[in-house]
Amino acid sequence: MGETVFVLVLNAGSSSLKFNLFDMANEDSIAEGNAERIGLEDGILACTILGDKRKETLPLPDHKVALEFILERLQAAVLHDTPIHAVGHRVVHGGPKYGDSVLVTEEVIRDIEHFAMYAPLHNPANALGIRTAMTAFPDVPHVAVFDTAFHHNIPDHARIYGIPYDMSQKYGIRRYGFHGSSHSYVAARTAILLCRPLRALKIVTCHIGNGTSICAVGQGKSMDTSMGMTPLQGVIMGTRCGTIDPSVVEMLMEYEHLDYNGITNLLNKQSGLLGISGVSSDFREIEIAAENGNDRARLARDLLTYNVRQYIGAYATVLDGLDAITFTAGIGTHSTFVRAKVCSKLNFLGVKLDHDANENGTGERIISTPDSRVVVTVVPTNEELMIARETIR
Numbered sequence: 001m002g003e004t005v006f007v008l009v010l011n012a013g014s015s016s017l018k019f020n021l022f023d024m025a026n027e028d029s030i031a032e033g034n035a036e037r038i039g040l041e042d043g044i045l046a047c048t049i050l051g052d053k054r055k056e057t058l059p060l061p062d063h064k065v066a067l068e069f070i071l072e073r074l075q076a077a078v079l080h081d082t083p084i085h086a087v088g089h090r091v092v093h094g095g096p097k098y099g100d101s102v103l104v105t106e107e108v109i110r111d112i113e114h115f116a117m118y119a120p121l122h123n124p125a126n127a128l129g130i131r132t133a134m135t136a137f138p139d140v141p142h143v144a145v146f147d148t149a150f151h152h153n154i155p156d157h158a159r160i161y162g163i164p165y166d167m168s169q170k171y172g173i174r175r176y177g178f179h180g181s182s183h184s185y186v187a188a189r190t191a192i193l194l195c196r197p198l199r200a201l202k203i204v205t206c207h208i209g210n211g212t213s214i215c216a217v218g219q220g221k222s223m224d225t226s227m228g229m230t231p232l233q234g235v236i237m238g239t240r241c242g243t244i245d246p247s248v249v250e251m252l253m254e255y256e257h258l259d260y261n262g263i264t265n266l267l268n269k270q271s272g273l274l275g276i277s278g279v280s281s282d283f284r285e286i287e288i289a290a291e292n293g294n295d296r297a298r299l300a301r302d303l304l305t306y307n308v309r310q311y312i313g314a315y316a317t318v319l320d321g322l323d324a325i326t327f328t329a330g331i332g333t334h335s336t337f338v339r340a341k342v343c344s345k346l347n348f349l350g351v352k353l354d355h356d357a358n359e360n361g362t363g364e365r366i367i368s369t370p371d372s373r374v375v376v377t378v379v380p381t382n383e384e385l386m387i388a389r390e391t392i393r
């Protein structure tokens with residue numbers, strides 16, 4: 001075995017800790033897994049190490065214990081005392097300050113905790129994950145990679161909201177955007193599929209999963225994106241409402257007697273595909289129900305594809321042209337229906353889908369016809385690899 005460069009990528013949630021171990025000497029994924037139900041006696045640790053899958057039920061009182069179990073498994077199966085070179089952390093919100101990945105210091109952790117004002121569900125858990133890992137690996141560099149960073153330099157007019165300017169400035173209220181590692185990864189892969197330099201391309205990247213965001217990528221940079229100050233804005237999602245008239249919030253608070261937590265929970269956890277269909281937030285279940293004639297499931301499915309089409313149209317205008325549309329994430333990668341439906345009314349832009357390639361291929365590929373003016377691609381995302389690359393950089 002040649003020289004290994006192990007990079008551990010961590011993604012800490014409030015009750016979960018996802019991990020990936022890469023050997024960055026050749027960008028090989030060595031192990032991945034997830035500790036779930038942290039805080040409970042019957043926590044679950046699922047790991048795939050060198051292709052070997054395992055699922056265990058264990059007491060996981062906190063993130064520290066979860067990380068210790070993960071390291072024990074990695075140590076026994078692959079590390080064998082080979083040191084980890086660095087740890088990369090996925091951090092959801094970098095606030096107004098972080099437009100790039102950063103080497104973690106105490107100040108960085110405090111900033112991440114402070115930016116919980118924009119991402120109350122994610123940033124505190126991300127910061128906790130970093131503190132835990134820094135205790136376990138005190139002597140290696142830790143790098144924070146922000147979901148917001150790719151969108152840091154979108155033009156002012158694309159990120160300002162129409163509220164009093166002083167308040168935008170005072171509180172940092174503006175569009176930040178998310179899924180940055182995913183959008184930048186799939187845009188770069190699309191350029192490779194097209195055999196053209198990324199800088200020369202106008203691409204709309206569609207990350208359609210449990211969370212969904214669309215991004216206008218021009219000259220390799222994010223020019224606009226559908227999510228906003230928080231991941232609630234934009235396209236309808238699994239349980240998030242997407243863009244709605246802000247007056248709906250006031251009305252529901254008054255008529256349903258909801259306080260701040262009540263309305264936050266309703267818009268983040270009970271809305272979107274789940275809220276409209278009443279069936280599920282899981283798109284596979286929506287598709288089955290829709291095929292079986294469930295009208296509300298059809299409505300939810302139709303709103304999703306309609307929203308994605310709306311953004312593609314808008315972003316072709318933002319970019320003043322369009323070379324490629326890229327589909328990624330769980331729904332974008334797997335749902336032939338969603339891709340076909342989204343592309344069906346984009347003829348005016350010069351989009352011609354190759355239905356055979358859309359329905360029958362797998363993995364990274366072009367799914368438009370050779371004479372389509374806009375190339376349509378499917379690119380399974382790899383946010384973890386992007387975080388590992390950022391950590392090395």
Ligand code: AMP
Nearest residue numbers: 209210211282283284329330331334335
């Ligand atoms: P993600 O957040 O990227 O993991 O995506 C999760 C979403 O992808 C869920 O709504 C899943 O139902 C959906 N998904 C996963 N596999 C498929 C599939 N084969 N067909 C349709 N949707 C899928």
